[in-house]
Amino acid sequence: MSLERLSDRVVIVTGAASGIGQATAVRLASEGAKVLASDINHDGLTETLEIANKVAEGGGECITHVADISKEADAANTVETAIEAWGHLDGIANIAGMLRSGRTHEFSLDSWNQILAVNLTGTFLMCREALPHLMESKGSIVNAASTSSSFGHPWMGAYAASKGAIWSFTQTLAVEYCKVPVRANCVAPGSVHSGITSNVTFPDDITKEEGKLVRRIMSPTGFGDPQDVASVVALLLSDDGKHITGECIRIDGGTHA
Numbered sequence: 001m002s003l004e005r006l007s008d009r010v011v012i013v014t015g016a017a018s019g020i021g022q023a024t025a026v027r028l029a030s031e032g033a034k035v036l037a038s039d040i041n042h043d044g045l046t047e048t049l050e051i052a053n054k055v056a057e058g059g060g061e062c063i064t065h066v067a068d069i070s071k072e073a074d075a076a077n078t079v080e081t082a083i084e085a086w087g088h089l090d091g092i093a094n095i096a097g098m099l100r101s102g103r104t105h106e107f108s109l110d111s112w113n114q115i116l117a118v119n120l121t122g123t124f125l126m127c128r129e130a131l132p133h134l135m136e137s138k139g140s141i142v143n144a145a146s147t148s149s150s151f152g153h154p155w156m157g158a159y160a161a162s163k164g165a166i167w168s169f170t171q172t173l174a175v176e177y178c179k180v181p182v183r184a185n186c187v188a189p190g191s192v193h194s195g196i197t198s199n200v201t202f203p204d205d206i207t208k209e210e211g212k213l214v215r216r217i218m219s220p221t222g223f224g225d226p227q228d229v230a231s232v233v234a235l236l237l238s239d240d241g242k243h244i245t246g247e248c249i250r251i252d253g254g255t256h257a
Contacts, residue, residue: 017044
C-alpha cells in the first residue's frame with residue numbers, strides 16, 4: 001500500500017543526482033509530491049528523473065534543474081523554476097553537500113571554503129530564497145546535518161564545522177518562523193551508503209591508535225541505505241511531522257547511542 005501524504009505539494013530537493021538526495025526525490029514523488037530535483041550533475045539528474053517518474057503516485061511528478069546552489073543566482077533560479085512550474089512551494093529538502101577529509105593542520109583554505117560554500121552557504125541561500133514562498137504555504141524545511149554535527153569525526157574538520165552550523169541555523173529558523181508557522185528540522189545521517197561516504201579517504205599514515213578513532217564512528221549494525229534517510233525526510237515534510245520543529249533526527253544505526 002502506497003503512502004500519498006504529499007499529494008499536490010511542491011518540494012525542492014537539492015543534491016538530487018545521487019545518494020540520499022536522489023532517494024529523497026524518488027520517495028517524495030512516490031508519495032504524491034511534485035518534485036524539483038536539483039543538482040550540478042546533469043547525468044545523475046537524468047537517472048533520478050527516470051526513477052522518480054516510474055514510481056510517482058497520487059499526482060506526483062518530477063522535473064530536474066541543473067544548478068550550483070552555492071551561487072546566489074543559481075539558488076534564486078532554482079526556487080523560481082519550481083514556482084513557474086507549479087505556482088507555489090510547500091517544502092524544501094537541502095541535501096546537497098560535499099566532504100573532503102584531511103589532517104586539519106594540512107588542510108587548504110580553498111578546500112575549507114569550498115566545503116562551507118556548498119554545505120552551509122548553499123543551505124542558507126536555498127532557505128532564504130524559499131522562505132517567502134514557504135511562509136505563504138506554511139511549509140517545511142529539512143536540512144541535511146550529520147552525526148559529525150554533535151560527535152567528533154577525525155580528519156573531517158571543515159565538513160563537521162559546516163554540518164554543525166547547519167544544525168544551529170536550522171534551530172534558529174525553527175524559532176524565528178514558528179509563528180508563521182514554517183517548520184525547520186534536520187536529518188543527521190551517519191554510516192549510510194552514499195556518494196559522500198563511498199569517497200571518504202583517510203590519511204595514509206594513520207597509526208594503529210588513530211585507526212581506532214575511525215572505528216568509533218562506524219555503525220555497530222552496519223551501514224544503512226539512502227532510503228532510510230529519505231523516509232525520515234518524507235515524514236518531516238508531511239503532516240505526520242506537523243508537531244516536529246527545531247529537531248535533528250539522527251539516522252546512524254545506533255553509532256552514537
